[in-house]
Amino acid sequence: MDLSPLLISLKVSVFATVFTFFFGILAAYWVVRMRRFQGVADGIFTLPMVLPPTVVGFFLLLLFGKNGLLGQFLAGLNLSVVFTWQGAVIAATVVSFPLMYRTARGAFEQMDQNLIYAARTLGMSEWKIFWRVTVPCCWPGIASGTVLSFARALGEFGATTMLAGNIPGKTQTMSLAIYSAVQGNNRERAYAWVAVILCISFATLLLMNHWTGRPVRSRRKGR
Amino acid sequence: MSLFVSIKKKLGSFHLDVSFEADGGILGILGSSGCGKSMTLKCIAGIETPDEGVIRLDGRVLFDSKQRINLPPQKRKVGYLFQNYALFPNMTVRQNIAAGVSKDKKDRDSFLEGKIRSLYLEGMENKYPHQLSGGQQQRVALARILASEPELILLDEPFSALDSYLRWQLEQELVNTLEGFSGGALFVSHSRDEVYRICQKVCVINEGRSEAVLPVRTLFEDPSTLSAALLSGCKNYTRIHPLSENAVFAEDWGVPLTVARNADPSFVYAGVRAHFIRLVPEPGPDTFPCVVTRVVQDVFSTIVMLRPCSAPEEGPTSSYSAIRAELSKEAWAELCPSGKEPAVLSVQIAPRDILLLKA
Numbered sequence: 001m002d003l004s005p006l007l008i009s010l011k012v013s014v015f016a017t018v019f020t021f022f023f024g025i026l027a028a029y030w031v032v033r034m035r036r037f038q039g040v041a042d043g044i045f046t047l048p049m050v051l052p053p054t055v056v057g058f059f060l061l062l063l064f065g066k067n068g069l070l071g072q073f074l075a076g077l078n079l080s081v082v083f084t085w086q087g088a089v090i091a092a093t094v095v096s097f098p099l100m101y102r103t104a105r106g107a108f109e110q111m112d113q114n115l116i117y118a119a120r121t122l123g124m125s126e127w128k129i130f131w132r133v134t135v136p137c138c139w140p141g142i143a144s145g146t147v148l149s150f151a152r153a154l155g156e157f158g159a160t161t162m163l164a165g166n167i168p169g170k171t172q173t174m175s176l177a178i179y180s181a182v183q184g185n186n187r188e189r190a191y192a193w194v195a196v197i198l199c200i201s202f203a204t205l206l207l208m209n210h211w212t213g214r215p216v217r218s219r220r221k222g223r
Numbered sequence: 224m225s226l227f228v229s230i231k232k233k234l235g236s237f238h239l240d241v242s243f244e245a246d247g248g249i250l251g252i253l254g255s256s257g258c259g260k261s262m263t264l265k266c267i268a269g270i271e272t273p274d275e276g277v278i279r280l281d282g283r284v285l286f287d288s289k290q291r292i293n294l295p296p297q298k299r300k301v302g303y304l305f306q307n308y309a310l311f312p313n314m315t316v317r318q319n320i321a322a323g324v325s326k327d328k329k330d331r332d333s334f335l336e337g338k339i340r341s342l343y344l345e346g347m348e349n350k351y352p353h354q355l356s357g358g359q360q361q362r363v364a365l366a367r368i369l370a371s372e373p374e375l376i377l378l379d380e381p382f383s384a385l386d387s388y389l390r391w392q393l394e395q396e397l398v399n400t401l402e403g404f405s406g407g408a409l410f411v412s413h414s415r416d417e418v419y420r421i422c423q424k425v426c427v428i429n430e431g432r433s434e435a436v437l438p439v440r441t442l443f444e445d446p447s448t449l450s451a452a453l454l455s456g457c458k459n460y461t462r463i464h465p466l467s468e469n470a471v472f473a474e475d476w477g478v479p480l481t482v483a484r485n486a487d488p489s490f491v492y493a494g495v496r497a498h499f500i501r502l503v504p505e506p507g508p509d510t511f512p513c514v515v516t517r518v519v520q521d522v523f524s525t526i527v528m529l530r531p532c533s534a535p536e537e538g539p540t541s542s543y544s545a546i547r548a549e550l551s552k553e554a555w556a557e558l559c560p561s562g563k564e565p566a567v568l569s570v571q572i573a574p575r576d577i578l579l580l581k582a
Contacts, residue, residue, distance in 0.1 A: 112307070112309065114305045114307060114309035115309050115311060117265075117268070117270045117296070117303065117305070117309070118303060118305060118309035118311075119311070119322065120269070120270070120295070120296035120297055121268050121269070121270070121296045121297075121299070121301060121302060121303045121371075121373075122302075122322055122323030122367065122368070122371045123297045123298075123323050123325075123371055124297070124322060124323065125297065132311075132314075132322075133311055133313075136311075136313035137311070137312060137313060139313075
């Protein structure tokens with residue numbers, strides 16, 4: 001059996017999760033501290049979660065296509081993301097971003113603000129406060145957001161097809177492989193990929209419960 | 224250390240308008256809940272921004288709305304002890320204490336060791352805050368503040384989250400620690416007892432407005448306003464108007480009172496502490512008859528609630544008319560011949576025990 005859909009899926013979702021992790025946390029941090037237009041920013045950041053993935057993919061195609069704003073910019077650098085695995089990463093990032101953003105935001109909002117105030121009066125820089133206090137204290141929320149984003153990126157279908165297409169060995173992820181297998185009446189191949197996706201997704205969720213259920217003290221980075 | 228604060232801040236319908244000066248030692252800030260005490264501290268620390276005003280510490284301008292100066296909290300050198308201590312849960316005791324110490328500081332390790340030792344935290348360096356008792360947590364929080372070498376420490380009701388036994392012990396520790404601290408401190412509390420024991424001077428905040436800074440003794444022995452008298456624990460009040468040079472009419476009690484000082488018309492309230500009210504069975508000089516409305520047995524004393532016979536009819540302000548007397552259990556037993564509680568007693572107040580108060 002050709003394993004390329006598994007490898008492509010993992011590659012795409014790992015990259016997408018890394019991007020989502022940083023963008024989601026920064027967006028959440030920014031929105032929590034906004035004084036005005038918080039609702040508008042929140043709406044824009046959450047939109048990819050409620051829009052049909054095909055609509056998200058359509059917008060991405062408009063943006064990154066030959067005549068799109070970013071597409072023309074990339075073309076100037078002799079790059080194109082349409083119908084490439086990088087395009088699949090972009091689609092998965094955008095679709096999984098709201099999950100990371102919303103869980104991180106909830107964690108930031110529930111955090112004891114006195115910790116941040118105390119850190120400031122102690123003279124810690126905002127950058128240090130963010131990475132040494134805020135992120136570790138919100139770790140359960142951030143970790144579950146990361147895992148949910150990874151699971152979502154792994155299963156991404158609609159936006160990916162629109163932007164990256166369904167090219168076997170190049171952009172065909174597992175979910176696309178299942179679609180193609182069913183279309184081509186290849187039931188066995190569909191069953192196989194369904195089983196793989198089920199296992200990975202379930203293992204991810206188990207990992208999340210295991211990870212976020214432990215007390216804070218054991219969650220430090222290697223020290 | 225010298226601190227000058229004069230700030231205004233509007234929060235919805237609440238107006239904070241405080242100004243005071245502090246010079247060394249521990250200044251108490253006394254006020255009831257929601258009077259703006261904590262907000263004042265937050266403005267000094269730079270956590271909140273006042274709408275207008277000036278904050279100066281040792282000649283440094285921390286905030287000046289006219290000059291558009293607003294130093295970030297990081298640059299103010301003001302330590303803040305939070306009610307819940309705000310220790311970083313993801314860091315050990317040692318990392319917490321080191322959080323405010325610059326990486327480039329020379330002798331950093333021995334400096335940290337010194338702070339750990341001076342607050343009796345040896346052996347706990349590698350524990351996490353949740354593994355410590357409330358008292359230990361407070362010591363870590365204090366060590367962390369002292370390690371950041373502030374010029375001023377703000378203490379925001381540091382004992383409010385503790386039970387009374389622990390509170391006493393921690394209070395002693397806190398006073399010991401602050402005695403070794405070269406800068407100044409502001410101690411915010413709603414407890415007159417704590418302020419009396421810990422502070423040298425006190426500033427009363429009433430509904431967002433600050434009153435004059437007084438030595439603590441003065442506030443308790445001779446409060447000048449109604450709110451200061453209330454916060455100092457005075458229980459009995461009446462509105463008054465002057466009758467002659469040393470007599471006033473107690474409007475809510477319906478009786479004239481002889482006072483020991485000049486009854487200036489600017490005094491509009493009179494107050495009497497509960498333990499200065501004497502109860503006598505028969506009328507005599509400086510007495511007026513009262514109906515006993517309720518007798519409450521406290522742990523070590525008896526509290527007798529009375530209502531003057533000449534008090535005006537019950538109305539919305541009739542709470543002023545209630546008189547609360549506190550006497551020893553023996554003294555109360557003497558007033559109850561054959562164990563029967565008297566229905567009417569005479570209240571005797573010595574003229575020197577009457578506090579004359581401004582609005």
